Amino acid sequence: MIELRGVAKRFGTNQVLRGIDLSLPKGQSMVIIGGSGTGKSVLLKCILGLVRPDAGTILVDGQDVERTNRDALLARFGMLFQGGALFDSMRVWENVAFRLRRGAKALPKARAREVAVEKLRRVGLKPEVADLFPAELSGGMQKRVGLARAIAAEPEIIFFDEPTTGLDPIMSGVINELIREIVVEMGATAMTITHDMTSVRAIADRVAMLHDGLIRWTGPVSGMDAADDPYLQQFIHGRAKGPIESVR
Numbered sequence: 001m002i003e004l005r006g007v008a009k010r011f012g013t014n015q016v017l018r019g020i021d022l023s024l025p026k027g028q029s030m031v032i033i034g035g036s037g038t039g040k041s042v043l044l045k046c047i048l049g050l051v052r053p054d055a056g057t058i059l060v061d062g063q064d065v066e067r068t069n070r071d072a073l074l075a076r077f078g079m080l081f082q083g084g085a086l087f088d089s090m091r092v093w094e095n096v097a098f099r100l101r102r103g104a105k106a107l108p109k110a111r112a113r114e115v116a117v118e119k120l121r122r123v124g125l126k127p128e129v130a131d132l133f134p135a136e137l138s139g140g141m142q143k144r145v146g147l148a149r150a151i152a153a154e155p156e157i158i159f160f161d162e163p164t165t166g167l168d169p170i171m172s173g174v175i176n177e178l179i180r181e182i183v184v185e186m187g188a189t190a191m192t193i194t195h196d197m198t199s200v201r202a203i204a205d206r207v208a209m210l211h212d213g214l215i216r217w218t219g220p221v222s223g224m225d226a227a228d229d230p231y232l233q234q235f236i237h238g239r240a241k242g243p244i245e246s247v248r
Helices: 040-048 070-074 092-096 109-122 127-131 139-151 169-186 197-203 230-237
Strands: 002-011 014-024 029-033 055-060 077-080 157-161 189-193 206-211 214-220
Touching: 002 040, 014 040, 014 055, 014 206, 014 214, 029 197, 040 055, 040 157, 040 189, 077 139, 092 109, 092 127, 092 139, 109 127, 109 139, 139 157, 139 169, 157 169, 169 189, 169 197, 189 197, 206 230, 214 230
Parallel strands: 029 189, 029 206, 077 157, 157 189
Antiparallel strands: 002 014, 002 055, 206 214
């Protein structure tokens, strides 16, 4: 579903991506791991067409993203943002139905609200939550609303940017379980950025280790612990010593 060939991106003197080769099969869930500032978010933005790479090719379902209508491309994606990115001035259901009420195929208000309430139910939130504002929700509830919005338009591909950041271990487990269930249920292709190794093991079919602008290791999550790559082993075990230099 997603294929990257030699993707490179520089910002000034900072070479963020140095030639990324990566393939994500349709219907699978890939988690990209790596330290802060290694280019994970830039990689997602390149796939979405929000950032243009300096070199390389990105294919989504066989189509070059730079030669594809951007609106048509983005319509295939859902996104769960790291901070939730909910609109404070909109009620919960309006946030969830944001995409549904826009574009050539916009739904009437009443129908959009019905769909939003159903998606909220799917992520474990009761109908009465629909008319609240984001500020009236806990962090875990906001994350669920963000997830409901990500799946509202039944996307083929879903990106998750640090889905459990700021959540306690129990709520993190709930969100991980929801993500896994929804991806399997929808048959969606998923790509996730996370530092949380518990999330990696819960939601990944495949894992890619990104460091210094390069994919250092990629493979099935079941092969991660036995892999002999020193970058991967240092990261997944949180070791201070290894090829990844810590900033002091």
